[in-house]
Amino acid sequence: MQVADYIKTLKPYEGGKPIEELQRELNLNCDIIKLASNENPLGASKKAVEAIKNTVENINMYPDGDSYYLKLKLSKLLGVSSKNLIFGNGSDELLELIYKVFANEKDDEILYCYPTFIEYRILGKSYNKKLIELPLKDFKYDIDALTNAINSNTKIIFLNTPNNPTGTLIKYEEIELITEKAGKNCLVVVDEAYYEYCKNSKDYKEILDLYKKDNVIILRTFSKAYGLAGLRIGYGIANEKIIDYLNRVRPPFNVNILAQNGALAALDDVEHIKNSVDNNEEGKAYLYNEFEDMGIEYVKTYANFILFDSGKDAEFVYNELLKKGVIIRSMTGYGYKNYLRVTIGTKEENRIFIEKLREVLDV
Numbered sequence: 447m448q449v450a451d452y453i454k455t456l457k458p459y460e461g462g463k464p465i466e467e468l469q470r471e472l473n474l475n476c477d478i479i480k481l482a483s484n485e486n487p488l489g490a491s492k493k494a495v496e497a498i499k500n501t502v503e504n505i506n507m508y509p510d511g512d513s514y515y516l517k518l519k520l521s522k523l524l525g526v527s528s529k530n531l532i533f534g535n536g537s538d539e540l541l542e543l544i545y546k547v548f549a550n551e552k553d554d555e556i557l558y559c560y561p562t563f564i565e566y567r568i569l570g571k572s573y574n575k576k577l578i579e580l581p582l583k584d585f586k587y588d589i590d591a592l593t594n595a596i597n598s599n600t601k602i603i604f605l606n607t608p609n610n611p612t613g614t615l616i617k618y619e620e621i622e623l624i625t626e627k628a629g630k631n632c633l634v635v636v637d638e639a640y641y642e643y644c645k646n647s648k649d650y651k652e653i654l655d656l657y658k659k660d661n662v663i664i665l666r667t668f669s670k671a672y673g674l675a676g677l678r679i680g681y682g683i684a685n686e687k688i689i690d691y692l693n694r695v696r697p698p699f700n701v702n703i704l705a706q707n708g709a710l711a712a713l714d715d716v717e718h719i720k721n722s723v724d725n726n727e728e729g730k731a732y733l734y735n736e737f738e739d740m741g742i743e744y745v746k747t748y749a750n751f752i753l754f755d756s757g758k759d760a761e762f763v764y765n766e767l768l769k770k771g772v773i774i775r776s777m778t779g780y781g782y783k784n785y786l787r788v789t790i791g792t793k794e795e796n797r798i799f800i801e802k803l804r805e806v807l808d809v
């Protein structure tokens with residue numbers, strides 16, 4: 447079988463370890479908690495679950511390929527036209543559509559800072575694109591370096607804010623500057639997967655109006671604060687022309703019927719989002735406090751996870767925590783030797799995580 451080298455050298459995406467897998471591997475007889483994939487620890491909105499149950503009987507039918515009602519509701523909520531919206535099987539799928547449509551000439555370049563969401567790299571390599579990765583500076587996107595690196599070959603720029611795995615924000619003015627420097631032939635993708643967690647912060651300025659520019663797409667998702675990661679649904683907001691191009695390569699029926707109706711109901715459940723964000727703020731304050739007490743350095747986060755320096759080899763800490771039934775993420779693969787990323791959980795999950803971390807680090 448002939449397979450291109452750029453595919454042979456790819457490493458598959460590694461998500462957080464599933465609870466069942468750890469149970470199988472270590473045969474643990476304690477409860478297992480997973481704080482590894484930035485999922486919502488409060489679960490899905492009850493309204494969404496109800497809507498999904500009510501839809502199950504209809505799964506013999508294809509879904510509405512245009513997500514008409516979902517577009518209608520979201521467009522009203524955001525104050526944009528339905529024509530400015532596109533839904534994907536997770537925002538992951540939208541990243542893929544973006545790669546399909548833009549940057550198809552031989553010398554075209556894709557630009558972003560790293561560490562960031564690893565899919566920009568994996569997908570880029572799978573499409574054999576030329577990736578220009580600049581290091582983060584103090585855990586933040588290095589805006590000076592990025593603007594200097596933009597040239598006539600730059601065709602896609604990924605900006606992830608808050609950035610996964612550091613939790614740091616890119617300022618509105620910085621995004622605006624990049625979009626201006628990028629020019630009309632380069633698409634700037636602003637990935638706001640963790641938007642709901644940062645939107646009330648005094649440090650965050652709403653970026654929605656940037657969708658009107660002719661070279662910007664904003665990505666958001668139902669996987670995080672909405673608690674619907676298992677449904678796979680995310681969306682993009684951009685000018686009509688960009689949405690039109692993306693629709694040309696979008697597979698038919700890419701967003702299933704359960705996802706459409708679950709997301710519709712989740713949009714109504716304002717209280718669930720509020721509770722989720724409140725829980726995150728409380729958990730964040732608790733974890734900061736405990737880290738400080740242990741003398742652990744961490745990066746101030748605007749999302750639902752925290753990057754911290756354990757002071758010991760992160761793989762060791764990760765594996766020791768696994769043995770105690772706590773799944774988080776080691777960041778050694780990102781070049782952060784002693785760093786781990788923990789998702790902010792429920793009050794009880796956070797307490798257990800800290801208890802076990804103290805045992806592992808002996809502090």
Ligand SMILES: Cc1ncc(COP(=O)(O)O)c(C=O)c1O
Nearest residue numbers: 536537538563610639667669680
């Ligand atoms: C920054 C970022 N973008 C996109 C995604 C993918 O989200 P979705 O579940 O909508 O595909 C994630 C998931 O972890 C993420 O962290």
